[in-house]
Amino acid sequence: MLAPMDTPAIACRNLTRRFGDFIAVDDVSLAVTPGQFFGFLGPNGAGKSTTIKMLTGLLEASGGEIEILGQRFNAGSYELKRQIGVVPENMALLERLTAAEYLRFVGRMYGLDRETTASRSEELLGFMGLASEPKKLVADFSHGMQKKLALAAAVIHGPKLLFLDEPFEGLDAVAATTLKGMLQGMIHRGATIFLTSHVLEIVERLCSHVAIIDKGRLVANGSLEELREGVTSTGGEKITLEKIFLNIVGASQAETVPELSWLS
Amino acid sequence: MAFLRQVAAVAQVRRSMLIHSFRTRQGRFDFGARILTGTFFFVLWLLASFGEGFFAAQLARSGKWQLLPLLLWPVMAVWQLMPVFLSPKGSQGFSIFLRFPVSFSSYFGLHLVFGFFELSTLLGGCMLTGIWTGLVVVRPGLALPAAVVLALFGFMNFVLSRAIFAWLERWLAQRRTREVLGTLTLFCFLAVQFLNPVLRNSSSWIQSAAPRMERWFLLLQKPLPPGLAASAVQLAAQGKWTAAIAPAVGVAAFLLVFALLLALRLRGEYRGETTAESAGGRAALRPRRTPTRFSTVSMRNSTPLAAIFEKEWLYLRRSGVLLYSLAAPPFLVLFFLSSHATGAQVATYRGFALPMGAAYAFLGLTRMIYNSLGGEGAGLRLYFLSPTPMRTVLLGKNLFQAALFLAEMALIAAMICFRMGRPDPVVAAVTFCWLLFALPLQLAMGNILSVTMGYGMNLTRLSSERGAGGNGLLGILIQLVIVGLGALAYLPFLFRGDPAYAVPILLGLACMSTWFWWSGLRRLDRVALSRREQLIESVARAA
Numbered sequence: 001m002l003a004p005m006d007t008p009a010i011a012c013r014n015l016t017r018r019f020g021d022f023i024a025v026d027d028v029s030l031a032v033t034p035g036q037f038f039g040f041l042g043p044n045g046a047g048k049s050t051t052i053k054m055l056t057g058l059l060e061a062s063g064g065e066i067e068i069l070g071q072r073f074n075a076g077s078y079e080l081k082r083q084i085g086v087v088p089e090n091m092a093l094l095e096r097l098t099a100a101e102y103l104r105f106v107g108r109m110y111g112l113d114r115e116t117t118a119s120r121s122e123e124l125l126g127f128m129g130l131a132s133e134p135k136k137l138v139a140d141f142s143h144g145m146q147k148k149l150a151l152a153a154a155v156i157h158g159p160k161l162l163f164l165d166e167p168f169e170g171l172d173a174v175a176a177t178t179l180k181g182m183l184q185g186m187i188h189r190g191a192t193i194f195l196t197s198h199v200l201e202i203v204e205r206l207c208s209h210v211a212i213i214d215k216g217r218l219v220a221n222g223s224l225e226e227l228r229e230g231v232t233s234t235g236g237e238k239i240t241l242e243k244i245f246l247n248i249v250g251a252s253q254a255e256t257v258p259e260l261s262w263l264s
Numbered sequence: 265m266a267f268l269r270q271v272a273a274v275a276q277v278r279r280s281m282l283i284h285s286f287r288t289r290q291g292r293f294d295f296g297a298r299i300l301t302g303t304f305f306f307v308l309w310l311l312a313s314f315g316e317g318f319f320a321a322q323l324a325r326s327g328k329w330q331l332l333p334l335l336l337w338p339v340m341a342v343w344q345l346m347p348v349f350l351s352p353k354g355s356q357g358f359s360i361f362l363r364f365p366v367s368f369s370s371y372f373g374l375h376l377v378f379g380f381f382e383l384s385t386l387l388g389g390c391m392l393t394g395i396w397t398g399l400v401v402v403r404p405g406l407a408l409p410a411a412v413v414l415a416l417f418g419f420m421n422f423v424l425s426r427a428i429f430a431w432l433e434r435w436l437a438q439r440r441t442r443e444v445l446g447t448l449t450l451f452c453f454l455a456v457q458f459l460n461p462v463l464r465n466s467s468s469w470i471q472s473a474a475p476r477m478e479r480w481f482l483l484l485q486k487p488l489p490p491g492l493a494a495s496a497v498q499l500a501a502q503g504k505w506t507a508a509i510a511p512a513v514g515v516a517a518f519l520l521v522f523a524l525l526l527a528l529r530l531r532g533e534y535r536g537e538t539t540a541e542s543a544g545g546r547a548a549l550r551p552r553r554t555p556t557r558f559s560t561v562s563m564r565n566s567t568p569l570a571a572i573f574e575k576e577w578l579y580l581r582r583s584g585v586l587l588y589s590l591a592a593p594p595f596l597v598l599f600f601l602s603s604h605a606t607g608a609q610v611a612t613y614r615g616f617a618l619p620m621g622a623a624y625a626f627l628g629l630t631r632m633i634y635n636s637l638g639g640e641g642a643g644l645r646l647y648f649l650s651p652t653p654m655r656t657v658l659l660g661k662n663l664f665q666a667a668l669f670l671a672e673m674a675l676i677a678a679m680i681c682f683r684m685g686r687p688d689p690v691v692a693a694v695t696f697c698w699l700l701f702a703l704p705l706q707l708a709m710g711n712i713l714s715v716t717m718g719y720g721m722n723l724t725r726l727s728s729e730r731g732a733g734g735n736g737l738l739g740i741l742i743q744l745v746i747v748g749l750g751a752l753a754y755l756p757f758l759f760r761g762d763p764a765y766a767v768p769i770l771l772g773l774a775c776m777s778t779w780f781w782w783s784g785l786r787r788l789d790r791v792a793l794s795r796r797e798q799l800i801e802s803v804a805r806a807a
Contacts (some may be wrong), residue, residue, distance in 0.1 A: 002629065040757065048522070055652075056649060057648060058648055058649065058797075059797060060794075060796075060797065062654070073646065075793045075796065076653075076789070076793055077492060078652075078653060079651065080651075081649065081650060081651040082651040084649075086649045088645055088649065090642050090645070090804065091642055091645075092642055092643055092644075092645035092646040092649060093643055093646075094575065094641070094643035094646070095641055095642070096578070096579050097575065097579075097583050097640070098577060098585070101575075101578060104571075105574075105575050106646065106660070107645075108568055108570070108571035109568045109571055109646065109650040109651075109652045110650055110651060110652075111568070111651065111652075111690040120443075139584075160382075191680050255799075263347065
């Protein structure tokens with residue numbers, strides 16, 4: 001079932017996650033409209049991966065509500081999960097399978113029939129440059145190859161909504177370019193992508209909207225233009241996403257780098 | 265000094281890991297279970313040590329030094345066999361230190377230092393201490409030479425066990441060598457099968473030849489480590505100090521050879537060699553037959569259930585550890601048949617062979633059933649991300665486990681029929697009904713434990729993992745209860761001469777256990793979702 005265009009693809013209200021006394025995600029509310037390429041940024045330990053885990057059902061929220069494609073979402077929302085693709089933080093690979101076996105397994109776990117799974121996995125392996133070593137087990141793949149496989153597995157069932165946690169980490173330039181093309185193609189076909197990445201240049205190039213989380217709290221949310229408006233340009237210098245990011249979460253830290261006594 | 269600092273650092277890390285493991289209930293339970301099993305073995309071996317000490321004292325008193333090897337051979341057998349059954353830590357965890365500037369000698373040393381704390385070392389050491397005490401009580405003058413020789417013998421055993429374990433792990437990790445080992449095991453099965461009739465037909469000859477065989481054994485074992493160690497102690501006891509040095513050097517030579525074998529294996533690890541079966545260029549260079557053999561085990565429909573069944577088959581084929589645990593029960597049954605299924609004993613054991621064989625058949629699947637999610641590693645997340653409910657995942661796994669069990673049971677039943685003849689129809693019916701009760705109950709309890717006490721399992725190593733102690737102990741206890749319930753339903757009627765009365769009781773229990781399994785499967789979905797964070801933490805992060 002397709003959600004109406006005015007219904008957000010992702011909506012969360014007052015999303016909170018506590019680990020004992022520590023609040024990893026604190027009262028986060030955001031909405032991602034269908035067809036949007038949404039960048040979710042934040043420094044290390046800010047709560048990005050925790051948020052994605054809650055949005056995809058890997059982690060229980062301590063508080064708040066999640067709606068995916070217009071419906072209330074929880075870990076048992078199996079029909080909704082059919083429409084979601086995820087590349088989680090540590091991927092989700094079965095390491096004792098080959099790439100082809102893994103893709104076929106994932107396809108069938110998402111309810112695809114054998115023929116469709118076979119043809120799509122073959123196509124995906126070629127697309128990702130993984131077809132050359134059909135007997136190699138996933139355990140023996142390099143980190144980059146594993147990342148490509150995780151991405152292939154996330155899209156094999158043709159999801160309407162894609163969650164990508166650091167998808168470009170470990171990818172070579174060629175693979176990253178191919179992936180960017182694929183993701184943009186998905187956006188043109190109406191899919192929604194929720195992406196976290198530390199590579200701000202990529203986020204700036206791909207995403208139309210960005211949210212920034214720091215210490216568990218959402219500190220910025222809007223289109224790139226809206227975020228640029230909040231930063232003053234010095235001497236006509238272009239306001240990059242990096243500048244926006246540093247301005248919001250860590251300008252002071254970046255400018256005063258402390259010295260290490262035994263390295264100075 | 266640097267090595268000592270590294271040892272201290274590793275000890276510190278292990279201490280911290282132990283302390284952190286107490287943060288979770290599962291960790292505390294696992295530690296308790298390890299203490300419990302450790303104490304059990306310790307008491308067992310303490311008794312064995314007293315026995316060894318007693319016989320050593322008798323031997324020293326009577327001056328029958330030629331029998332000393334008969335005390336040392338069991339020590340060696342226990343030392344070498346125990347690691348295989350108790351799954352020590354092995355080299356698990358040490359390879360992570362390779363990223364640091366650890367020299368090979370330090371890497372080798374770390375293996376040895378922390379291997380000293382394995383149960384097999386402690387227990388083997390206990391038995392040798394028993395022998396030493398027994399000797400010294402009678403002959404105090406032997407304190408020093410016996411200590412030196414037995415310590416050398418003990419260290420040799422320790423290094424040999426590490427070497428055997430390291431090589432075995434290496435071989436089981438690769439498909440080709442696993443196939444070779446599998447074939448060898450099969451030949452062993454056949455050899456044992458033929459050995460027993462041969463021995464039975466030649467029993468009178470064996471009785472007459474026994475003294476001669478004993479002499480031959482004592483003669484042939486002389487150049488082997490227990491024989492050499494015994495010779496050194498014997499010569500020292502006779503005051504021939506210089507002559508005692510030669511056999512002691514012989515033990516040291518064995519120690520050196522085994523240390524070299526261990527070093528050879530660890531050298532490979534140290535150089536970053538991977539034990540994965542698809543490693544190396546050979547597999548990739550081989551001509552491609554088909555892109556994948558996934559379809560060779562295909563089921564007709566393409567449901568997630570079929571996908572899980574196929575995935576389980578692929579995982580089993582690629583895990584030497586699982587194949588090894590599956591091969592062990594038929595081997596035990598064969599051993600039992602060879603030693604007890606002879607002559608008049610056949611009639612005595614005929615009523616028990618099939619039920620006992622069925623109970624043994626479950627042993628091979630213990631880890632697979634009671635920690636069915638443990639081998640998934642990071643892939644466990646996929647189950648929580650995909651639209652396939654956990655009950656379907658567990659159902660697929662249960663169907664695969666049931667199929668494996670039935671295959672294992674068929675093999676064992678065939679062996680029993682071959683050795684003891686066709687079982688009594690009533691016994692067969694009772695066993696069948698017990699299986700109908702036991703299999704669903706095992707699967708149900710296995711599902712519960714897999715979801716609530718799952719732990720990360722390395723399918724390429726024999727080593728035990730964190731969390732294995734608690735899960736393993738509970739698994740064995742549950743199996744004992746299931747066997748006990750079956751025995752309670754069967755034995756009273758068997759001794760009254762009406763074993764057939766056990767059939768309706770077991771069928772009633774079977775209905776209950778099937779209902780328990782099926783209803784549990786439905787509920788487990790909720791339990792798995794509510795416990796997904798802990799499960800991912802213990803299974804996926806440990807991988």
